[in-house]
Amino acid sequence: GESVGLHLPTLSVQEGDNSIINCAYSNSASDYFIWYKQESGKGPQFIIDIRSNMDKRQGQRVTVLLNKTVKHLSLQIAATQPGDSAVYFCAETNQAGTALIFGKGTTLSVSS
């Protein structure tokens, strides 16, 4: 079936460290992946996306890597700041392309 999961429910880092959040997906037919950040009391906020014809995409302080061979997605955050503390979700589109399938989320805690 279609499912997206994250490897670790929590990740704790020091301010200034680089963070890596991982996600495994099961549907090899998925062709669009998104990372969202959700802060307490807010809706998910778009961070970065990647299509299946790409291996890597960079944004401001964030990089998403896609390994289709092992169906693995990762989000790298450079120089992590306390404001990056949140729950991070990976999501993939279903085959119809009209719904997002979310993983369970990784809570990132950044201490200063």
Added chain:
Amino acid sequence: KAGVTQTPRYLIKTRGQQVTLSCSPISGHRSVSWYQQTPGQGLQFLFEYFSETQRNKGNFPGRFSGRQFSNSRSEMNVSTLELGDSALYLCASSSLEGGGETQYFGPGTRLLVL
């Protein structure tokens, strides 16, 4: 552009009642999706509308329904509320017709069923 807005932000209902939640998408966005978020089940897809037509539906009972108006605003309705319907209900909008595009979320409506 203004973001996705949802009303009300908080709601308390009792079992057996019904509730209607409203969502206004980003201006120009024609696709609206609804999700339910709970601590146990995470974020789960409810349904998606485009140009007033439901294109996709998640695995929820028929008590959950929705509709979209000609101005792309959407409502979802839950009838005969159960305790397990307590959740954060999120609406997301996207711009393109074909799907597989970025969805932008509103702040959600937090529903508590007593």
